[in-house]
Amino acid sequence: MMTIPYLVGISPKQWRQVVAIMLKKKPGDHKIHRFRIAALQESDFNQSNRLLLGRPIMYALEVCQVLPDIQYGSQASRTCHTAVLNKVLTYEIHRYRKQPFAYIENDAMGCYDHIINPLVLLFLRILGLSPKAAHSLATTWEKTYHRIKTLYGLSEQTDANCHEFLLYRPGQGSTIGPFLWLLCFLLI
Secondary structure (H helix, E strand, C coil): CCCHHHHHCCCCHHHHEEEEEEEECCCCCCCHHHEEEEEECCHHHHHHHHHHHHHHHHHHHHHHCCCCCCCCCCECCECHHHHHHHHHHHHHHHHHHCCCCCCCCCCCCCHHHHCCHHHHHHHHHHCCCCHHHHHHHHHHHHHCEEEEEECCEECCCCEECCCCCCCCCCCCCCCCHHHHHHHHHHHC
């Protein structure tokens, strides 16, 4: 049932509602700028994105060997622990050899909120996504409306795309978000 919208090119109505909640990054820290906004999406939409889009295209990227060496996430053979281990070993090698060493880390803060949907859709089409699947995804993103959940319930007002204020992003909590950011990273 999850594949039908992508095979036909439709956007089910239940896929278009996102409920935003705010989670504390650190317990006890009540500063509003230290909260993470998570987007709760329809489970079928999230899982179909992961299974039908993310995994097959990630596999194609691995086969074509276009992923950078510094990419450790979303690959079966590379884990986040490997990245940390490589970093520690690199530090130790340079310390042992008494060589000068400089290391730069960039945190792509809020990167999922800056993913430009039309650009990503073009890249997905180049990577082999069918026109109907791209249309389904584009329509879902275009017609998605966002509500906020608080202790007092769901907001009545919604936030949605309009021509003056386009909402880009798959949303924090989207299973396809890391994969889409990887595509943007490859373009950069």
